Amino acid sequence: MRGRWRLIGRLVQAAGRGDVVSRHELLSVRGHSVAWAFPLLLLVGIAAADITTGAFEIISWTVLVPGVAAAICGVRATAVFAVVAVVVYVFADTVWQHRDETGLPGLVLVTLGGAIAVVAAAVRVGGEQRMLHMRDIADATRRTVLRPLPVGFGGLDHAAVYLSADTEARVGGDFYDIQPGPHGTRVLVGDVQGKGLGAVDTAAALLGTFRETAYHEPDLATVAERLEIRMRRHRARTAALGRSDGDRFATAVLIGFSDDLPDVVDAVVFGHEPPLAVGPAGVRALPAVGGLPLGMSDLVAGSPVPPVCRPALAADETLLLVSDGVTEARDPGGCFYRHAEEIARAVAADPSNAAPSRLVALVRDGTLRHCRGRLVDDTTVFAVRRRGVPADG
Incomplete structure (x- = not known):
């Protein structure tokens, strides 16, 4: 139980370092970001579900993939997932013949969702950069007030x-x-x-x-x-x-x-x-x-x-x-x-x-x-x- 509260103490201190830093630490393994793994797994899961579930047209859910990427990945990674989501959708809609085609409306939905996700990622990353800059200023202030x-x-x-x-x-x-x-x-x-x-x-x-x-x-x-x-x-x-x-x-x-x-x-x-x-x-x-x-x-x-x-x-x-x-x-x-x-x-x-x-x-x-x-x-x-x-x- 005491170890649990030591962990909470470290989490509180991590929160004090800023949500951006804490999220990056949680989505990193040995200093390398693994944020891309989550939208990739989602994309694979949607494609697999669409193949195995012929009666349920789940392929349109690929619109969620760039949205998830926009929340945790950078702008480039989000753009890549937006393009990949469209490619997977088109491939599934035209090659896999286990169901009727969803047609143009579904394609427009996935394409528009990817574009919006890229814009959202750009806004988020810009906000994080400003927050990190303010964090650096706050760190300088802390070193003045509470010097090491x-x-x-x-x-x-x-x-x-x-x-x-x-x-x-x-x-x-x-x-x-x-x-x-x-x-x-x-x-x-x-x-x-x-x-x-x-x-x-x-x-x-x-x-x-x-x-x-x-x-x-x-x-x-x-x-x-x-x-x-x-x-x-x-x-x-x-x-x-x-x-x-x-x-x-x-x-x-x-x-x-x-x-x-x-x-x-x-x-x-x-x-x-x-x-x-x-x-x-x-x-x-x-x-x-x-x-x-x-x-x-x-x-x-x-x-x-x-x-x-x-x-x-x-x-x-x-x-x-x-x-x-x-x-x-x-x-x-x-x-x-x-x-x-x-x-x-x-x-x-x-x-x-x-x-x-x-x-x-x-x-x-x-x-x-x-x-x-x-x-x-x-x-x-x-x-x-x-x-x-x-x-x-």
Whole structure:
């Protein structure tokens, strides 16, 4: 059963890569397209049925062959099948004498159907090419917002999964990054309110500020303050442009790892789900004082950002951060997914499940299993811990 949901997870990710790419992958064997086999088998089947069924004039069904080809093959292949369908029809109508001829109306039907199929294939292929171009643009955007992280980046083992609730989308408002620097390694995970390009724009603005300040600023509180200021500036700009998303905000968790403090981390929580510390000893919520989301500090007087907390974190504990796609996942009965409980059972059964890569896969599969693969929000699962922990730890 668990393997089934891993398969669903891969299918969801494949859908996120685009329907065109997924269809081409399904219709390929060892990198070679076999889409032509389906209309060919249909044509052979129709011809065979017409030969063996003398009382039923099924040869006119060859009009379906170029139609099927138009749906899955290229323009040239569709044109070839359109011509072959006409040839087979004429041959069957004039050579096979086991029934009366269907005459000119049937020939016009097959010829016209083939011509329409070729035009339909040309329109479809043109649309797919435009979609693939837009996919390339979206990929470039994703690499900017969710840039690839090298193995062991900043002295941390990490793993991440991002699943879009919209299978046509490739990026959303969820974001994460790791930034090493002279003052330690900082981690940022967050979720911008709302969807669409506005959410992507906001996430990119926050990540740009994080990558600069996390490297240069020695105090994590200053990094947090700069993120808050950047969010307010971004909101002011979008509002001045007259955009409807000028009141957008973001929840986030900012974590600081320091080589001088190997048993603790610094944490700032901006209205986000508190991180979980997962290790062989069990699962616990990281004790950190939460505050308002980014962009909402003007609603209260006093400190503009939440305080920096310094909770203990053992060397063999992994920090797990998830977005609303996990915490708000529901089953058909409306019950929320309790990922902490499932993680606790998995780690108790096998402590190696606390490793970032296994932990992320566990939460991803559990979320998809709980909601039956129907995500209602973009889903991010991010796990990180200090390097040097044994693989079975």
